[in-house]
Amino acid sequence: MFKNSKIYVAGHTGLLGSAISRKLKEHGNSRVIEKAHIELDLTDKRAVFEFFSTERPEYVFLCAGKVGGIVSNKTYPADYLHINIAIQDNVFEAAQKYEVKHLLFYGSSCIYPKFSLQPIKEEYLLNGPLEETSEGYATAKIAGITACKAYNLQYQTNRFIALIPNSMYGPNDNFNIESCHVLSALIYRFHEAKISNTQSVTLWGSGKPRREFIFSEDVAEASLFAMEHVEQLENRHYNVGTGVDYSIEELAASVAETVGYEGKILWDMSKPDGAAQKLLDSSKFLSLGWEPTVNMEEGLKRTYEWYLRQSLVGQTSDN
Numbered sequence: 111m112f113k114n115s116k117i118y119v120a121g122h123t124g125l126l127g128s129a130i131s132r133k134l135k136e137h138g139n140s141r142v143i144e145k146a147h148i149e150l151d152l153t154d155k156r157a158v159f160e161f162f163s164t165e166r167p168e169y170v171f172l173c174a175g176k177v178g179g180i181v182s183n184k185t186y187p188a189d190y191l192h193i194n195i196a197i198q199d200n201v202f203e204a205a206q207k208y209e210v211k212h213l214l215f216y217g218s219s220c221i222y223p224k225f226s227l228q229p230i231k232e233e234y235l236l237n238g239p240l241e242e243t244s245e246g247y248a249t250a251k252i253a254g255i256t257a258c259k260a261y262n263l264q265y266q267t268n269r270f271i272a273l274i275p276n277s278m279y280g281p282n283d284n285f286n287i288e289s290c291h292v293l294s295a296l297i298y299r300f301h302e303a304k305i306s307n308t309q310s311v312t313l314w315g316s317g318k319p320r321r322e323f324i325f326s327e328d329v330a331e332a333s334l335f336a337m338e339h340v341e342q343l344e345n346r347h348y349n350v351g352t353g354v355d356y357s358i359e360e361l362a363a364s365v366a367e368t369v370g371y372e373g374k375i376l377w378d379m380s381k382p383d384g385a386a387q388k389l390l391d392s393s394k395f396l397s398l399g400w401e402p403t404v405n406m407e408e409g410l411k412r413t414y415e416w417y418l419r420q421s422l423v424g425q426t427s428d429n
């Protein structure tokens with residue numbers, strides 16, 4: 111399937127899209143369609159329909175979207191809602207009209223209620239209020255999951271698949287300190303502290319909250335697996351995680367070790383902690399036969415190596 115099919119990876123420059131494109135090419139596919147944001151703005155309905163009518167992709171991995179950390183989500187909630195809904199709406203409608211075989215959509219763990227029981231099962235969706243800081247983004251994602259189910263039901267198809275990965279990290283992650291997620295922020299801060307010989311790094315909160323992280327290439331493999339085993343999937347969303355969570359304190363220590371930062375790590379307890387734990391119950395997806403293969407130590411090492419290579423490229427092109 112992956113070798114000979116025409117596959118559109120939307121958002122191929124991003125964290126997940128780049129991992130999926132890489133995997134497809136490793137599997138021997140030479141027909142991956144990649145269109146940069148600047149060439150095709152997926153919020154532009156006319157452009158999306160023109161693209162689908164011309165290219166006629168057989169499979170779509172919808173990795174394009176507006177994605178960011180807490181501060182960015184709090185500052186631009188309307189953008190997170192509107193842009194993600196517009197992208198989904200246009201791409202889903204075009205995929206239906208031009209009879210894409212299967213489209214894979216990605217939710218996020220923030221779709222689940224703020225005070226969910228742990229580990230979080232798929233059926234906890236809409237059981238309670240969302241975390242306020244990511245309400246716009248989460249609401250768009252919930253609309254996407256609902257759209258997958260609704261299209262499948264209305265058109266009696268299994269065209270649309272929804273996976274819910276927990277927090278991802280890996281090469282091509284966003285390291286912009288204004289908009290990035292916690293793990294890339296830690297890499298950035300410890301790296302900067304190491305090269306500037308700063309004696310201590312102060313992080314927000316107590317360090318006690320627990321979070322689950324998954325390497326982007328594991329989610330890419332899970333995505334290919336889902337496409338290949340679509341006949342085994344029910345018309346529902348599936349959690350995709352490692353089943354292992356870490357306290358932010360443990361995570362910070364691992365990142366500092368990977369980066370080689372030997373200074374002190376201090377905690378600013380006046381800053382909020384957020385939810386105590388966010389661990390997905392991925393047993394439904396795991397029971398289909400997929401499992402993650404990259405542990406945190408290996409994933410951090412590969413991410414930091416990529417980060418260093420990028421920094422070198424940046425320095426060379428600045429000179």
Ligand SMILES: NC(=O)c1ccc[n+]([C@@H]2O[C@H](COP(=O)([O-])OP(=O)(O)OC[C@H]3O[C@@H](n4cnc5c(N)ncnc54)[C@H](OP(=O)(O)O)[C@@H]3O)[C@@H](O)[C@H]2O)c1
Binds near residue numbers: 150172277283284
């Ligand atoms: N990162 C996570 O921890 C995480 C966790 C769970 C689920 N997810 C979901 O997984 C998917 C991929 O996330 P990611 O972290 O890989 O995102 P990412 O690294 O931010 O990549 C997003 C991609 O979408 C493109 N894009 C943004 N707006 C676009 C538009 N209007 N038209 C065309 N392309 C556009 C971006 O291109 P430009 O950069 O050029 O704008 C980029 O290639 C998203 O649906 C996200 O919600 C992510």
